Amino acid sequence: MSDIAYHIAISNKVEFEDLDFDTARKHGITDQEIETLKYFADIESQTVYYFLEVAKLQVVRDPELLTFLTMWNYEEYFHSYALTRFMEECGVPVESATDRSTKVRAGARFKAKFEDFAQGLIAKSAPKSFIGLWMFWGALQECLTTQAYEELANQTKNPVLQELCRRIAKQERRHFAYYWSASKRRLEGRPNTQKFVRFIANQFYAPVGGGVKTDEEGARLVAKLFPQERIFEVMSYIEKKMALLPGMAGLDCCTGWAAKIQPILPEETRARSMGERRDAQKKGADRAAA
Numbered sequence: 001m002s003d004i005a006y007h008i009a010i011s012n013k014v015e016f017e018d019l020d021f022d023t024a025r026k027h028g029i030t031d032q033e034i035e036t037l038k039y040f041a042d043i044e045s046q047t048v049y050y051f052l053e054v055a056k057l058q059v060v061r062d063p064e065l066l067t068f069l070t071m072w073n074y075e076e077y078f079h080s081y082a083l084t085r086f087m088e089e090c091g092v093p094v095e096s097a098t099d100r101s102t103k104v105r106a107g108a109r110f111k112a113k114f115e116d117f118a119q120g121l122i123a124k125s126a127p128k129s130f131i132g133l134w135m136f137w138g139a140l141q142e143c144l145t146t147q148a149y150e151e152l153a154n155q156t157k158n159p160v161l162q163e164l165c166r167r168i169a170k171q172e173r174r175h176f177a178y179y180w181s182a183s184k185r186r187l188e189g190r191p192n193t194q195k196f197v198r199f200i201a202n203q204f205y206a207p208v209g210g211g212v213k214t215d216e217e218g219a220r221l222v223a224k225l226f227p228q229e230r231i232f233e234v235m236s237y238i239e240k241k242m243a244l245l246p247g248m249a250g251l252d253c254c255t256g257w258a259a260k261i262q263p264i265l266p267e268e269t270r271a272r273s274m275g276e277r278r279d280a281q282k283k284g285a286d287r288a289a290a
């Protein structure tokens, strides 16, 4: 079965109607979890705007790619919807997914708008490299998203939130797999695209959501979810997976980012020592190789 046929066969909206919300309410959610869920819901809700920006480019008018993007956008929309519903059921006052996404976008920072513009420019001048970059970037971000939902599932004491995060993580893993193999196809035998993608990753890597949150807000949230040296383990895991792609050997943009944000983090989330940091990186690399 081709990659796209596989996705068509199993694409669906994440199940949440069957969750036991009485149990969810009984266990409740912590302030930290509310903050994380709101951040996740905001980012998920922005997918439609990424979709709209990229879908209007001539270079994306490839039937297979449009098919995938349509399913991807649909699934991400329901991630935001399900998280919002979960918070509502737990008595957290929160706007609807659509209202939130419209507001977040209206407040999108100059950076997000500039990215849209730069994206259009690259797509016109170097369409093949652009698609390679889009796929690579998608894989990078989906890999982090998978890790983030799994982390929340492991951390929370609320069994219903745990289940919801696991279900979403399963779809995120599938998104990652698609983007990863699509970028492999588009990088293979194209040294210029490889160099270009590597350059952009090294210069601009930051976790998804950079355009809608300030860099500092985004960094602090990611570091709260992966505190101290744990962030180095996760970032090392991600970059090692990406380093298996053509022309990406030795990639270190993710751990580089984790190192760069250390000074702006509150003391309690900062990595404890260089030794701990190195051990964590090794652990991440071993996990990626397993």
Ligand SMILES: [Fe+2]
Binding pocket: 044, 075, 076, 079, 145, 172
């Ligand atoms: Fe998602």
Ligand SMILES: [Fe+2]
Binding pocket: 076, 142, 145, 171, 172, 175
């Ligand atoms: Fe995703």
